[in-house]
Amino acid sequence: MSPRTKFELKPGMATREAFGRALVELGRENPNVVAVDADLSKSTYTHFFAVEFPGRFFSCGIAEANMVGVAAGLASAGKIPFAASFASFAVNKGFEQMRVLVAYPGVNVKIVGTHCGISIGEDGPSQMATEDIALACSLAGFVVLSPADEVSMRALVRAAAAHNGPVYIRAGRPKVPVIYPPSQSFEIGRSVELTGGTDLTIVATGLLVAEAIRAADQLAAEGVSARVLDMHTIKPLDTDAIRRAAAETGALVVAEEHLAEGGLGVRVAQAVARTHPCPMEFVGLADTYAESGTPEELLDKYGLTARDVAAAARRVLARKR
Amino acid sequence: MQRTNNVQELNAICKRVRRHIVQMIGAARSGHPGGSLSAVEILVTLYFDVLRHDAARPDWPGRDRFILSKGHGAPVLYAVMAECGYLPVEELATLRKLGSPLQGHPDKRFLPALEASTGSLGQGLSLALGMGAAARLDGAGWRTYVVLGDGECQEGQIWEAAMFGAFHRMGNVCAIVDYNKIQLDGFVKDIMELEPFRAKWEGFGWNVIDVDGHDIAALQGAFAAAASTTDRPAVIIAHTVKGKGVSFMENNPKYHGTAPTPQEVEAAMKELA
Numbered sequence A: 001m002s003p004r005t006k007f008e009l010k011p012g013m014a015t016r017e018a019f020g021r022a023l024v025e026l027g028r029e030n031p032n033v034v035a036v037d038a039d040l041s042k043s044t045y046t047h048f049f050a051v052e053f054p055g056r057f058f059s060c061g062i063a064e065a066n067m068v069g070v071a072a073g074l075a076s077a078g079k080i081p082f083a084a085s086f087a088s089f090a091v092n093k094g095f096e097q098m099r100v101l102v103a104y105p106g107v108n109v110k111i112v113g114t115h116c117g118i119s120i121g122e123d124g125p126s127q128m129a130t131e132d133i134a135l136a137c138s139l140a141g142f143v144v145l146s147p148a149d150e151v152s153m154r155a156l157v158r159a160a161a162a163h164n165g166p167v168y169i170r171a172g173r174p175k176v177p178v179i180y181p182p183s184q185s186f187e188i189g190r191s192v193e194l195t196g197g198t199d200l201t202i203v204a205t206g207l208l209v210a211e212a213i214r215a216a217d218q219l220a221a222e223g224v225s226a227r228v229l230d231m232h233t234i235k236p237l238d239t240d241a242i243r244r245a246a247a248e249t250g251a252l253v254v255a256e257e258h259l260a261e262g263g264l265g266v267r268v269a270q271a272v273a274r275t276h277p278c279p280m281e282f283v284g285l286a287d288t289y290a291e292s293g294t295p296e297e298l299l300d301k302y303g304l305t306a307r308d309v310a311a312a313a314r315r316v317l318a319r320k321r
Numbered sequence B: 001m002q003r004t005n006n007v008q009e010l011n012a013i014c015k016r017v018r019r020h021i022v023q024m025i026g027a028a029r030s031g032h033p034g035g036s037l038s039a040v041e042i043l044v045t046l047y048f049d050v051l052r053h054d055a056a057r058p059d060w061p062g063r064d065r066f067i068l069s070k071g072h073g074a075p076v077l078y079a080v081m082a083e084c085g086y087l088p089v090e091e092l093a094t095l096r097k098l099g100s101p102l103q104g105h106p107d108k109r110f111l112p113a114l115e116a117s118t119g120s121l122g123q124g125l126s127l128a129l130g131m132g133a134a135a136r137l138d139g140a141g142w143r144t145y146v147v148l149g150d151g152e153c154q155e156g157q158i159w160e161a162a163m164f165g166a167f168h169r170m171g172n173v174c175a176i177v178d179y180n181k182i183q184l185d186g187f188v189k190d191i192m193e194l195e196p197f198r199a200k201w202e203g204f205g206w207n208v209i210d211v212d213g214h215d216i217a218a219l220q221g222a223f224a225a226a227a228s229t230t231d232r233p234a235v236i237i238a239h240t241v242k243g244k245g246v247s248f249m250e251n252n253p254k255y256h257g258t259a260p261t262p263q264e265v266e267a268a269m270k271e272l273a
């Protein structure tokens, strides 16, 4: 039997709320931290910041392209702006501005996209971001973060502020389990090994990290030893940990709440293709748009649960033998 | 279906539609009551009096087109379509449930009688103008109507479309702004002021008609005035009350996106009896 997971999963807050709280902390420490919003401050939790620092909060109305442009201007003049909206609107509507005003000149803007993936639920596909990882990763020089719980979100929001350059942070709508102890440290570009394992490695990000831990527990009961990596930084990718995992466990499953095409999965595959090719499986959204339903129903229907991760693990093991 | 230009009959339909809205959002336990209730008279007047359409033939090529650009108002559209016979009234109870044709925002994949899938604000006016351009190319007489939110008019694309509409003299397109003065985070004047709103549209070359958006006779007059100008597009600025008809929702930003509790549904149904 392989060791059980290192961390127990306890109920926690949504990563978007953890972002909002971390932003207030940063605001207290650094007067250059400012926030820009597009009529979603109560949903993105930037209203915490707006209440405490009204003079450093800029309401843009429902105008995401302008929001990103204004953030670029603030950053060009020395501020550290956090621009937040639903991921689908911030990235899809602000993309050209993220490219030309932020990435291209390498300006110090932090874009925060909340309500990522399909776990937003009943509102349906127009509000769901299922391609934001692909888009953000396509911008040269962008750091792309996808924290799994409140502890990692808080730490990575701080790391994003300390990093001088463009950052995209992905946050979710539903409450998620706490994975980490408060003392856990995080570094941009360095994944966290949540369980050691020898038979295969599950590389997961965001909401799927907790599912990967649960899947590893299921697999352990079957005598399968699964390593779980929390890939909280999607760009720059921790290729060392991924190549080591491929070399040591010989099989990979990548799990993400995003289109399987264009997300973390293809980036992991690219990292191992030349030097450490091995059997791989991908847990992500098929080439489609989801629909309305409860978050649980949708994650189940679209194959983004611990059960799906465990099934992918069994498939990859079968190919390994 | 029953068509009518009788104000009393239209008001009676409005009351039924309001009851549907409250009940369906209450049952779904999520959704946007405020901006659905503010647009009831606009949509009822359109669907029962103004639009040329046939619920039995949703794909009739000669039909007028309707787009709910502020897609979060889906409940009012679904309720009006049900009253017209596009779907059974009982189906309204499935709003936002897995597999329902009544998705959280209008979704053509699930309800083909819809003209557009909306939900990302700011895009419907461009779509309407494109449809209008196609009608003109075909020499067809159908008109296109699009309902916008006031907050939605903060999107830059609305004003790109406004320029296009005037420049190309799209007289077969009519926009209606549900000017309820509230958006998601609060009052429009506190989030991003739109005033002077009429002057903006006039400056962009549109035929601007201000109207009380809950006065059906006034709306009928506005739609007639809009249709009579053929050399430029018209925008009806419909002054409305967000949450109209349910006292505790009226003018209360909380009910932009908060579903009524079962007790609130009960209280609202009494008011709408």
Ligand SMILES: Cc1ncc(C[n+]2csc(CCOP(=O)(O)OP(=O)(O)O)c2C)c(N)n1
Pocket: A038, A039, A040, A062, A089, A093, B032, B034, B035, B036, B038, B070, B072, B119, B120, B121, B122, B148, B149, B150, B151, B152, B153, B178, B180, B182, B183, B184, B242, B256
């Ligand atoms: C592009 C985009 N940005 C943000 C949202 C989130 N959102 C949904 S409704 C809403 C407020 C809309 O206000 P308004 O247009 O005034 O509608 P109404 O008051 O009539 O409900 C916002 C910001 C969205 N749907 N689309």
